[in-house]
Amino acid sequence: MKRKYKDYLTAYAFIAPNIVAFLAFILIPVAFSLYMSLHEWKLLVEPDWVGLANWIRLLWFHVEDGRLVANDPRYWRYLGNTAYLLLAVPFTIVVALIFALLLDQPLKGRVVFRTIFILPVVSSTIAVAVVWSWLFNTEFGLINMGLRFIGIRGPAWLGTIEWAKPAVIIMMIWKQAGYNMLLCLAGLQNIPSQLYDSAAIDGAGPWSRFRYITLPMLSPTIFFMVIMGIIAGMQAFNSVFVLTKGGPAESTTTLVYYLYNNGFQWFRMGYASAVAWSLLIIILVFTLIQWRYRTKWVYGETGKP
Amino acid sequence: MAIRKYRCAIAVAVIALLLAPAVFAGGDGEDDAAAQEPVTLRVSDWRGDAGLVEYYAWMTEFEENTGMTIETEVTPFAEYFTKLQTTAAAGIAPDLWNMSSAFLPQIAELGVILDIGDLVDQDPDFSWDDYHEVAVEESFYNGVAYRLPLGLFPAIFYYNKTMFDEAGLDYPNDDWNWDDLLEAALALTRDTNGDGTVNQWGFLVSKAMQVGWSSFVWQNGGEIINQAKTAAAIDQPASIEAIQFLVDLMNVHKVSPGIEAAEQLGDPFLTGQVAMTVHGVWKLNPYSGIEDFEWDVAMIPMQRQSATSSIGGGYTIFKDTEYVSEAFELMKFITEKSQSQKSAGIPAKIENMDLYFEWWDNVPNIAAIGRMIQFGHTLDITLGWNEWRSAAETEVSLALLGRKTAAEAARDAAKAINEVLARQ
Numbered sequence: 161m162k163r164k165y166k167d168y169l170t171a172y173a174f175i176a177p178n179i180v181a182f183l184a185f186i187l188i189p190v191a192f193s194l195y196m197s198l199h200e201w202k203l204l205v206e207p208d209w210v211g212l213a214n215w216i217r218l219l220w221f222h223v224e225d226g227r228l229v230a231n232d233p234r235y236w237r238y239l240g241n242t243a244y245l246l247l248a249v250p251f252t253i254v255v256a257l258i259f260a261l262l263l264d265q266p267l268k269g270r271v272v273f274r275t276i277f278i279l280p281v282v283s284s285t286i287a288v289a290v291v292w293s294w295l296f297n298t299e300f301g302l303i304n305m306g307l308r309f310i311g312i313r314g315p316a317w318l319g320t321i322e323w324a325k326p327a328v329i330i331m332m333i334w335k336q337a338g339y340n341m342l343l344c345l346a347g348l349q350n351i352p353s354q355l356y357d358s359a360a361i362d363g364a365g366p367w368s369r370f371r372y373i374t375l376p377m378l379s380p381t382i383f384f385m386v387i388m389g390i391i392a393g394m395q396a397f398n399s400v401f402v403l404t405k406g407g408p409a410e411s412t413t414t415l416v417y418y419l420y421n422n423g424f425q426w427f428r429m430g431y432a433s434a435v436a437w438s439l440l441i442i443i444l445v446f447t448l449i450q451w452r453y454r455t456k457w458v459y460g461e462t463g464k465p
Numbered sequence: 466m467a468i469r470k471y472r473c474a475i476a477v478a479v480i481a482l483l484l485a486p487a488v489f490a491g492g493d494g495e496d497d498a499a500a501q502e503p504v505t506l507r508v509s510d511w512r513g514d515a516g517l518v519e520y521y522a523w524m525t526e527f528e529e530n531t532g533m534t535i536e537t538e539v540t541p542f543a544e545y546f547t548k549l550q551t552t553a554a555a556g557i558a559p560d561l562w563n564m565s566s567a568f569l570p571q572i573a574e575l576g577v578i579l580d581i582g583d584l585v586d587q588d589p590d591f592s593w594d595d596y597h598e599v600a601v602e603e604s605f606y607n608g609v610a611y612r613l614p615l616g617l618f619p620a621i622f623y624y625n626k627t628m629f630d631e632a633g634l635d636y637p638n639d640d641w642n643w644d645d646l647l648e649a650a651l652a653l654t655r656d657t658n659g660d661g662t663v664n665q666w667g668f669l670v671s672k673a674m675q676v677g678w679s680s681f682v683w684q685n686g687g688e689i690i691n692q693a694k695t696a697a698a699i700d701q702p703a704s705i706e707a708i709q710f711l712v713d714l715m716n717v718h719k720v721s722p723g724i725e726a727a728e729q730l731g732d733p734f735l736t737g738q739v740a741m742t743v744h745g746v747w748k749l750n751p752y753s754g755i756e757d758f759e760w761d762v763a764m765i766p767m768q769r770q771s772a773t774s775s776i777g778g779g780y781t782i783f784k785d786t787e788y789v790s791e792a793f794e795l796m797k798f799i800t801e802k803s804q805s806q807k808s809a810g811i812p813a814k815i816e817n818m819d820l821y822f823e824w825w826d827n828v829p830n831i832a833a834i835g836r837m838i839q840f841g842h843t844l845d846i847t848l849g850w851n852e853w854r855s856a857a858e859t860e861v862s863l864a865l866l867g868r869k870t871a872a873e874a875a876r877d878a879a880k881a882i883n884e885v886l887a888r889q
Binding site: 202203205290293294297298299308316318319320321404405407408409410421424425426427 | 546738849863
């Protein structure tokens with residue numbers, strides 16, 4: 161064989177397993193899912209071609225009593241719920257950053273603290289949600305007991321529409337902050353100390369150093385955390401499923417929960433596929449917007465791919 | 466090297482070795498269609514080994530009695546019905562299927578299960594009259610018989626005797642109506658540890674349709690969905706009244722913990738937070754382990770009439786099975802055996818009610834369940850049941866949370882239910 165041809169063949173042979181797996185387990189199923197969204201598939205019968213009917217029902221509107229009404233009001237409500245839960249992302253980053261700054265100092269026992277903060281991340285979401293559902297218990301939960309101790313009457317966290325989403329957000333922050341903290345720590349340690357030294361010599365105080373050195377140098381890390389946080393947040397399901405079962409009165413039902421219900425509880429696989437693809441498109445749009453504007457605020461990004 | 470020279474031959478030999486099993490393994494089955502081959506029945510179930518202990522003993526007995534061979538195939542519930550459908554479409558489904566009430570309409574609509582009406586009529590030993598009416602009702606779909614009744618799981622009224630004693634109240638009896646329930650609930654809602662907040666509640670109000678409010682709707686003479694199962698009936702005045710009663714219990718009289726209490730992990734009745742609750746008979750098992758207080762059962766407090774929700778299990782036969790009468794024999798056998806197996810569910814056979822009282826003689830008033838089952842009402846399972854049930858439950862939650870009146874919630878629930886039914 162010609163040497164070059166053989167080299168190419170070897171290279172393709174090495175990446176072949178990965179490509180096969182990607183095709184078989186990701187690309188083809190996702191494409192199939194899009195194809196399925198054009199069908200009505202009750203799982204127990206053959207799929208029925210319905211064209212764009214699922215998509216029209218999902219995204220479009222009609223006129224009722226002279227007013228414009230969504231074809232599927234629940235979809236928009238759940239989209240709103242999911243967007244609300246995205247509030248966890250900035251809070252997680254802030255909390256992670258604070259802890260990272262604290263643990264970057266040469267304190268005694270900081271390795272112990274780092275371990276403790278990473279434990280929630282590696283714990284099973286289901287187990288975490290079970291524990292938090294007890295913490296949030298209106299009468300006996302530790303949170304309300306603590307609030308009672310300082311004289312505040314805690315709300316029915318998982319029992320009222322107003323407080324259920326904040327409760328889920330609190331749990332999500334607790335669960336994820338450790339991982340983001342690790343990322344920030346790594347990012348902090350990559351900041352050359354000469355920058356701080358020269359800034360100190362020039363008379364910059366701690367706040368200025370933070371604002372003009374730490375934050376910009378950390379911006380790639382923050383960018384990463386924001387993108388990954390939004391992608392994961394839009395897919396929130398595990399925590400909601402155990403903590404609130406989407407309730408009370410569907411106030412914590414997310415898009416993925418709606419997808420699950422449609423596909424596995426109500427046997428509308430075609431519609432569930434449409435929900436899934438709409439989620440993909442939304443996340444894609446979010447990510448592309450962030451990518452487009454990254455040069456404006458992320459250090460080191462020059463807009464060249 | 467020698468290998469390089471003969472590599473073609475080696476490759477052919479290796480491939481031949483790999484393909485040999487496939488060549489020789491196929492085609493075995495075709496030769497065995499002789500009449501001498503013993504009958505093999507295949508049964509499918511979703512219960513794991515733990516739930517099938519007695520069942521396997523029955524199967525051994527059946528094999529010894531009849532000389533047939535029984536193969537039980539267990540598939541986890543999540544894939545159970547998909548697997549049934551795919552094997553049915555390919556014509557290779559098992560002969561007998563464990564069939565839950567929630568899926569009977571869909572599977573029946575597919576046309577893959579056998580109408581056993583004639584088999585039952587021609588059988589001298591079997592009579593529908595031996596079984597509770599509500600169990601018989603669940604064996605049919607659209608007027609066609611598909612299952613034989615196994616056991617029944619109605620909802621029943623549980624109350625905490627110790628709390629009643631402490632409050633000096635009389636225990637619930639068969640004549641209790643909603644006013645009695647309200648009166649007792651008010652007296653039993655207290656702050657027992659003096660910290661300023663109520664921590665003992667009178668009655669647990671739940672948003673769940675099956676064990677929460679369906680019984681109340683039916684007791685008031687209302688329905689959730691009409692007799693023909695074609696349209697919602699939850700917006701009838703009688704139904705709205707029933708829901709309003711429960712909403713008032715929660716928001717006006719405040720005798721129930723919040724809406725999340727019924728959903729949380731940890732049963733509020735079990736942990737001694739509520740004095741009275743309506744729940745399924747399957748709670749008899751966990752409640753029998755209670756040591757902190759005395760408890761008992763009673764008929765659910767009635768209104769215009771008595772009613773309770775009821776659901777039961779059963780098996781169905783694959784339409785294209787080779788062994789129709791054999792499968793029916795097995796079905797009858799399993800059904801008969803289930804009537805005497807200890808379970809939280811009532812045996813579907815009326816005469817076995819005494820057995821049930823024996824199994825649960827730790828519950829003083831267990832006979833109340835026997836009286837309650839006569840007023841059993843099926844859950845009106847239709848295509849799309851799961852979807853319209855959760856839509857109705859969401860509306861009822863909104864009423865319980867005080868966001869809508871019961872009338873508004875009922876109207877919106879009716880709209881949602883009709884929408885789901887129209888889409889089936």
